[in-house]
Amino acid sequence: MSTSDRRQTGGGRARRVDAEANRSRILDVAEQVFGAGGESASTEEVARLAGVGIATVFRHFPTKAALLRAVLVRRFDRLREQAEALLDTADPGTAFFDFFRHLVADAATKIAIGEALLDAGGDSDGEAAEASNGLRRAVGALLRRAQQAGAVRDDVELPEVYALLVATSRTAAHAGLDEEVRARALTIVFDGLAPHRHQPGAG
Amino acid sequence: MSTSDRRQTGGGRARRVDAEANRSRILDVAEQVFGAGGESASTEEVARLAGVGIATVFRHFPTKAALLRAVLVRRFDRLREQAEALLDTADPGTAFFDFFRHLVADAATKIAIGEALLDAGGDSDGEAAEASNGLRRAVGALLRRAQQAGAVRDDVELPEVYALLVATSRTAAHAGLDEEVRARALTIVFDGLAPHRHQPGAG
């Protein structure tokens, strides 16, 4: 309900099926390409890997920014759905920490996602910001539930938790950080989020 | 002893004082410009703000990458010196946590620094990698000392600690994360680094 409903409403005829298939393939490829190379990857490469001409890409997405936005919206929506699904999980603590881990692992192969997690919140266009906020709210719900269950300390709030989520995701997105180190770093963060602790390192 | 010693050795005459002044000013401006806008900021803007022609920038630094590298080397060296100075501080725990906080705050106004903290380690040229490793080693020394003093748990190692340092620095570097949230996020990380805790959120 976020994308791909353009001509359906408004009177004009529906999109041709080949055009719809191309649009979908372009989105898939763009997610991979921008995921691997960041947003500096070229539109031409997306077209080539999708097996279409560059004009076709620009016909479906008027600017490169629009394409990137569409990719991000889809990704954010998917992550939000996964987060919301976890709200039904039996153990709130497991749900929260698992999703944290999942998002970081997911971002590890998607540079642009990690970057965008941050950027989309502030500026950006309405749709992308909305998708980003949707994800943020879902994380907030997981957090609150985990706190009520006593799995996360009560004195932390969404902004700093989300900041840590973004920070670890963005860093995991780049090469050079192997999986084991990432897991150990997350363990430290999770320990910091756990209840029953005193204040260290205060200046 | 890392930069600015070019013509001094080797027989040729020393650099003219106006040239040396320009070189220094270019480095200062470049640090600001790349700090604020990331490495995508243009060389021409550096030249303009430094009050010189663009050719002068390229005369001193043969490529944009070389300029960026010079900026980073200088910055890394400076941070390393600060870290090493803290090794004489009375309290090892305070030294470690203060430097962590300092580095994150420093990176908050220097996008390129945060990015480079990560990148320089892996590839990059010899000089930049060396400077980066120097900083990493200095952080390692602070960490070990803090652990011996019982201010940081014994079962964490430099890779994951450095990863967290990089992660929080990079994220702090972008807009939209206010100072208070940053401080609260760091508190969580520091709590995770503190000794005497059980394992939460394990899956």
Place this chain on the structure above:
DNA sequence: GACTATACGGAGTCTCGACTTCGGATATCA
């Protein structure tokens, strides 16, 4: 099978930014 709106791809244009050229200025030294 023919007709047509829709979609396609290749070959452009246009802008931007890294880097060079070269004639003119100036610090340095005698």
Place this chain on the structure above:
DNA sequence: TGATATCCGAAGTCGAGACTCCGTATAGTC
């Protein structure tokens, strides 16, 4: 002060990548 090696800036070149034009192909409809 005069000679000159060094340094400077304005105006280029060059390549890359975002975006457009237009003749051709094809899905959808009869």
